[in-house]
Amino acid sequence: MEVFFFGPTSSQLLGIYHPASSERDRYQGIVMCYPFGQEYMRAHRAFRQLANTLADNGYHVLRFDYRGTGDSAGELQDVSASDWVEDIGFAVQELKDMAGVYGISLLGLRLGALLAGVAAADRRDLNRLVVWDPVVSGRSHIRELMDKVKSVVPHKRQSNFVDRQGNLHFNGFPLSPAMQRSLGELDLRQTTPGADQILQIASHENEEFESLADRWSELEGFEYRHTPAEHDWNYVDHVGGILLPQPVLREISGWM
């Protein structure tokens, strides 16, 4: 595992590279796209475990933090969803340069899946795209958070609220008005990812997942799998517990 900063000097991104097992090198790369906020904290260990498994299976894997998140430069209030889509592009290029791979795949969870799907729509060089419990529509996601803020119990009103500047604070992380606007413009159902194979993996079923599967089933190489597993990512756990949904991790590494 190699840890480094990459990307533009003004907004350095933290990357963690898992080189492929030398005996099984497929010369293929995978960029993993994190979810956001508490979901990112809770998914970090699962991502690391999945990256290790995929590297053992012969893939060169890069995990990275979007600008304004994790160890990357910047503040959340200063970034937008289009910055994060751009960051995925930087990560793809970085992995190509450092690993010399022939092909690249994108793998994203929740908001990371939405960003990966949008990034994939602008590319024609991807082998595979995996969207795991995707946020299908940025607009619906923001609306869902807003609804939760409106119905929040009194003792959480200092955590979950909209401030005078319009920043949406949820479980310890702010979404600026610019971020809300830019996320609101993203919808996986309106994208056509430029990947040869697409896996939509759902740990539970809901209408948005179904509508995405309906839309993407028109695409060649699309597959939908329902793998029941833990999936409640966005909550505050004061004990610091994390999710490791093993059935989904197995399913993804098997499919790859």
Place this chain on the structure above:
Amino acid sequence: MGMNVRESVMQIGQPTPLMGILTETDDRQSTTALILLNSGIMHRVGSCRLSVRLARAVASQTGIPCLRFDFSGVGDSAPRRAGGASFDEAAVSEVIEAMDHLANTRGIRNFIIYGLCSGASIACNTAERDSRVVGIVQLDGYCYPTTRAWLRHYGSRLFSTAAWRSRLSRWTGARWLANNPAQGGQGSILTGARKDFEVPEFADDPGRDAIAVQLQNLMDKKIFLYCVFTGRNPHYRYRQQFRHCFHDVNFGDKLSLEYYPRASHIFTEPAYQQAMMDGVVKWIADLEGIRLSQHAGRKKSVKTSLREAST
């Protein structure tokens, strides 16, 4: 307006290095560093990214370099424990290893350790073992109920309809869980046999008396202590509770206390995030000022003695 900071990856130790990020300014004058520890199994960025933001604020406003790193087996550091050492024992050794690394690569001689919850306990244990620790920032560290805390806790609840409603829902919820063990409630840790959910292994509570002995040891070593408590901690009910709980410890002027009654344990409230960070930065700046003036005073008195001896 603070100084510009830059960050670099720091790999600590061989053959299985611990992964860390060092935040520093171009001015490498400081011989003191801040080390920020993991809380439970959350990786080094800290709850709500607070360790990242705090490290940048401290480095920018005080010039003190800050290292946040993952213990082995946590975050991005590979597991390397062997020989039956407990997590807490290994963690203390790893903090000392990080201090050695900063001493060797950056000439750092003194350390301030920051920890939330389990991290607070590891910070104190490290300070007991290593004399280079000059200060500790502990958030929701060990404290125990006092009579006044019990009265505040139960007195306010006795006549509260919300408390009774919550109590009733807990009782009915507990009964529901007993009848539906497979459900568990999403995200809860109530069911034990969930392989897909992981919680930290906490050390056994050493008890008030053992913590009092430890705190006195730290005071005897002249270590400064900044304790922050949150109101969502059910055992902490008023600002001075820590002093009252450890009334037998002689803190002198070494203890600073802060209490945020409406803050959650992991600081999900933006106002308290900022207040906590401002408080820590100020305390560190003050501590460094005190230490530098003490150091200058010592140097001055040595020079005076030498001058007196030569005349």
